[in-house]
Amino acid sequence: MPDTDEVALARRTKFAKTWNINPLVAEIVEILLVYGGSAHRNLVAERIAMRRTEERISDGLRREIFEAFDAHCEGAARTSQPSLVFLPFGEASHRWALTADAQSFLERSPQILARPAYRQ
DSSP, rough: OOOOEEEEHHHHHHHHHHHHHOHHHHHHHHHHHHHHTEEEEEHHHHHHHHHSSSSOOHHHHHHHHHHHHHHHHHHHHHHHHOOOOTTTTTTTTOEEOOOOOHHHHSSOOOOOOOOOOOOO
């Protein structure tokens, strides 16, 4: 039986390939799912660092995570693609959240590989 980390890695890999996104954004999405769909960006970054190294997060990794989030949101807006994450309390907020599309995709059975239908 696979352990929790293997299941999480498989889910992130499937998610990144299915949605064609930066694997770091897939990690952000996975952490947000763990926290019920939303969390402060520092908590998300620290959790990613803990999963990777079990150490405190470096400034470089924190910056890389924040930039991946921003690039995903900006890219989705520019290309009319649905965003998987957003700032639920506006631009000045540091709270990140999953969109309904991302949350529903991740809550589905792991056997589902088809790209989900988008809600407009």
